Amino acid sequence: MRENKFKTSKVHKIIFTISLFVVLFVGAVTYKHIENLSQSSKLVVHTYEVNLELEQLFSYIKDSENGMRGFLITRDENYLNPYYTANSNINESFAKLKKLTKDNKQQQQNLNELYEIIKKRLDYNGEYSDPDLSRNIVNTKEFKKNFNESSRLLVAIRNKINQMTEIEDTFLIKRNSIYNEQINLTPILTLSILLVTILLIVYAYYKTNNDLEKLKEANNTLNKAFFLNSQAEILSSFGTWEWDLVTHVTKYSENFYRILGYEPYSFPSTNDNFLTFVHPEDKEIVLGIMDRVVREENLPPSTFRIIRPDGEIRYFRATGKLFLEKLKHKTVLGVTHDITDEINNNKLLEENIQSLEKLNNELIIFDESSRQAEILGNYGSWIFNFETNEFIYSENKYRLMGFEPKSFQPTLENLMDHIYEDDRELVQEAFENANTTGEIPALNYRVVRKDKEIRHFKTVAKSFTDLSGLESMIGTTQDVTEDYHKNELLEERNYELEQNIKELSEFNHVASHDLQEPLRKIQTFISRINDKEKENLTDFGKDYLIRIEKASSRMRILINDLLQYSRTNRGDNVFTQVDLNEVLANSILELSQNIEDKKAIIKYDSFDVIEGVEFQMQQLFTNLISNSLKYSKEDVVPEIVIKYKKVKAKNEPILKEDSHEVYHKIKFTDNGIGFEQENAEKIFLLFNRLHGKTEYQGTGVGLAICKKIVENHNGYIFAKGVPGKGATFTIYIPKYI
Numbered sequence: 001m002r003e004n005k006f007k008t009s010k011v012h013k014i015i016f017t018i019s020l021f022v023v024l025f026v027g028a029v030t031y032k033h034i035e036n037l038s039q040s041s042k043l044v045v046h047t048y049e050v051n052l053e054l055e056q057l058f059s060y061i062k063d064s065e066n067g068m069r070g071f072l073i074t075r076d077e078n079y080l081n082p083y084y085t086a087n088s089n090i091n092e093s094f095a096k097l098k099k100l101t102k103d104n105k106q107q108q109q110n111l112n113e114l115y116e117i118i119k120k121r122l123d124y125n126g127e128y129s130d131p132d133l134s135r136n137i138v139n140t141k142e143f144k145k146n147f148n149e150s151s152r153l154l155v156a157i158r159n160k161i162n163q164m165t166e167i168e169d170t171f172l173i174k175r176n177s178i179y180n181e182q183i184n185l186t187p188i189l190t191l192s193i194l195l196v197t198i199l200l201i202v203y204a205y206y207k208t209n210n211d212l213e214k215l216k217e218a219n220n221t222l223n224k225a226f227f228l229n230s231q232a233e234i235l236s237s238f239g240t241w242e243w244d245l246v247t248h249v250t251k252y253s254e255n256f257y258r259i260l261g262y263e264p265y266s267f268p269s270t271n272d273n274f275l276t277f278v279h280p281e282d283k284e285i286v287l288g289i290m291d292r293v294v295r296e297e298n299l300p301p302s303t304f305r306i307i308r309p310d311g312e313i314r315y316f317r318a319t320g321k322l323f324l325e326k327l328k329h330k331t332v333l334g335v336t337h338d339i340t341d342e343i344n345n346n347k348l349l350e351e352n353i354q355s356l357e358k359l360n361n362e363l364i365i366f367d368e369s370s371r372q373a374e375i376l377g378n379y380g381s382w383i384f385n386f387e388t389n390e391f392i393y394s395e396n397k398y399r400l401m402g403f404e405p406k407s408f409q410p411t412l413e414n415l416m417d418h419i420y421e422d423d424r425e426l427v428q429e430a431f432e433n434a435n436t437t438g439e440i441p442a443l444n445y446r447v448v449r450k451d452k453e454i455r456h457f458k459t460v461a462k463s464f465t466d467l468s469g470l471e472s473m474i475g476t477t478q479d480v481t482e483d484y485h486k487n488e489l490l491e492e493r494n495y496e497l498e499q500n501i502k503e504l505s506e507f508n509h510v511a512s513h514d515l516q517e518p519l520r521k522i523q524t525f526i527s528r529i530n531d532k533e534k535e536n537l538t539d540f541g542k543d544y545l546i547r548i549e550k551a552s553s554r555m556r557i558l559i560n561d562l563l564q565y566s567r568t569n570r571g572d573n574v575f576t577q578v579d580l581n582e583v584l585a586n587s588i589l590e591l592s593q594n595i596e597d598k599k600a601i602i603k604y605d606s607f608d609v610i611e612g613v614e615f616q617m618q619q620l621f622t623n624l625i626s627n628s629l630k631y632s633k634e635d636v637v638p639e640i641v642i643k644y645k646k647v648k649a650k651n652e653p654i655l656k657e658d659s660h661e662v663y664h665k666i667k668f669t670d671n672g673i674g675f676e677q678e679n680a681e682k683i684f685l686l687f688n689r690l691h692g693k694t695e696y697q698g699t700g701v702g703l704a705i706c707k708k709i710v711e712n713h714n715g716y717i718f719a720k721g722v723p724g725k726g727a728t729f730t731i732y733i734p735k736y737i
Contacts, residue, residue, distance in 0.1 A: 261308030402449030420446035580607030
């Protein structure tokens with residue numbers, strides 16, 4: 001603060017000069033009196049300035065303390081702004097005090113001591129002005145030690161300032177005494193003093209007007225600060241309060257009402273009213289907090305819940321510090337923060353951490369399962385970086401190459417070193433194409449392991465882009481050496497099988513012709529004997545001739561059935577569009593004589609066109625109808641019913657398939673002699689017969705041919721019989737179109 005200097009105006013000089021010439025003595029005494037009075041006034045003002053600046057200095061120190069404590073309590077970096085501002089003001093205040101006390105060595109000494117105390121205290125506070133550092137050490141023993149030391153230094157500062165103030169008060173008493181003596185001078189100086197007083201009044205008016213302007217400016221700044229503080233409370237969801245421990249009067253900021261769910265000043269700010277908002281389960285906690293504030297004159301950070309008027313539960317955290325006023329009032333200044341969002345975020349964070357831990361455990365299990373699966377499946381996985389041409393191998397990928405896991409840094413270059421020489425160009429081209437196509441289709445190549453063994457590998461891969469935008473390729477490589485050798489062996493066996501089938505076909509062809517040729521001759525000679533020599537034979541000879549004739553007929557039927565069965569075993573079946581209506585009509589035509597002889601009745605539905613082998617479907621229908629005619633009951637008209645419909649596999653329990661695949665369902669039902677259900681599988685076996693040769697003719701090949709035909713069409717055939725009531729044959733043929 002600048003020291004006031006009173007300068008004599010021109011008017012005063014003129015008046016003083018005239019007065020000097022008129023009344024020299026009075027003027028001289030008056031001048032001296034005015035000069036002494038002015039000097040006394042300056043000294044008094046100087047003393048007040050020092051005291052005021054000392055109080056201002058202490059105010060700045062408290063502002064710095066409040067800013068730092070607000071930051072430590074709330075972790076809100078906005079509290080550091082007044083802290084740094086107050087530190088700057090402290091330096092300016094020291095400069096002013098240095099200037100004001102430059103002519104007083106004792107006060108200069110006291111000021112230096114005060115400076116060292118304040119500097120030491122600011123150094124303690126400065127250690128915690130870093131937001132990142134303070135978060136980690138607030139609860140440490142070192143912090144508590146420094147905090148106690150800081151509080152002790154604050155008391156020392158107050159004491160030192162009080163000491164300096166007392167010295168200035170002593171000066172003030174003396175200077176006031178001198179000033180009063182000068183005021184009480186003789187009435188002779190009244191006129192002169194009056195003139196000086198007028199001048200002083202004018203000057204005082206001028207200074208007062210200037211001070212009022214400064215006061216308005218300061219008040220305007222204070223209003224701005226109050227507005228900004230109110231906005232900060234709204235934005236940060238906190239409110240401030242004051243609790244006078246002497247009168248027990250509390251005051252709330254406007255936003256304190258808002259975080260409680262009310263408009264500002266809508267109810268009296270008392271502790272009893274506040275308790276009505278506290279959650280019933282937390283009232284004991286809050287009462288304990290209030291009691292502790294009264295006893296310890298301090299409020300450490302405390303958390304509790306309140307219930308707003310709309311029923312919403314919010315979490316609050318309150319903290320406060322004691323503030324001593326000049327009038328010895330003890331007031332606790334506090335901040336209450338709505339931390340509901342923080343609590344909810346912490347809960348969500350804990351849930352996320354638990355989920356991540358669970359996921360991490362699952363990933364660990366999955367990773368271990370993958371490792372075991374790779375070992376069992378004889379494959380390895382890898383990731384290829386297009387930019388660096390480097391791989392990341394799974395552990396088993398190293399093993400497939402004949403190395404221990406992590407024994408080298410895999411790159412495209414050292415991979416090529418292990419590729420069999422004749423396959424390197426193929427693999428190199430596959431990786432080059434993967435840059436544009438984004439994948440490596442199934443690629444077979446050979447690798448020379450560390451022990452020089454040549455192994456056959458199969459690789460598939462596909463590119464992907466991770467969250468950071470890095471494009472890589474993930475792939476799987478399997479050692480298919482055993483499969484390769486099995487395929488080679490299988491090809492050899494297939495070739496041998498084809499040769500055997502070819503030889504068997506040739507055998508069937510030769511056998512059928514070679515067997516039928518002597519059979520035709522036997523039947524020819526039998527026919528001639530019947531025509532020319534039968535009457536010359538004895539009864540035994542005729543009986544033998546009949547038996548030979550029947551045996552040769554069975555022989556011919558058996559050869560024909562075997563040829564039919566052989567045809568169904570061929571693998572060169574070509575599927576075409578087959579109209580089952582025509583197939584059925586041809587079968588009825590083929591069996592028309594037998595149907596007419598037995599006066600059989602055949603009922604049937606309309607059929608769809610299916611995909612199949614036409615001559616085999618013809619053989620299937622013919623054999624099943626013929627079978628029903630053969631095993632019909634005597635003196636009962638045979639009745640054969642043929643049903644058709646399309647069904648889904650999942651709706652047919654007998655198929656034991658839970659799929660939506662569609663089948664052609666064909667069911668043959670007759671009223672013949674039937675059979676025991678325990679023989680339902682046996683009747684489809686080759687050469688299997690349920691009756692003797694003399695009872696019913698047949699070779700036991702017909703139903704075996706039916707089963708083979710259905711299997712050739714990837715279908716199913718089932719038989720169901722009831723002795724004396726008939727039999728049902730159900731066929732399922734897949735629908736391909």
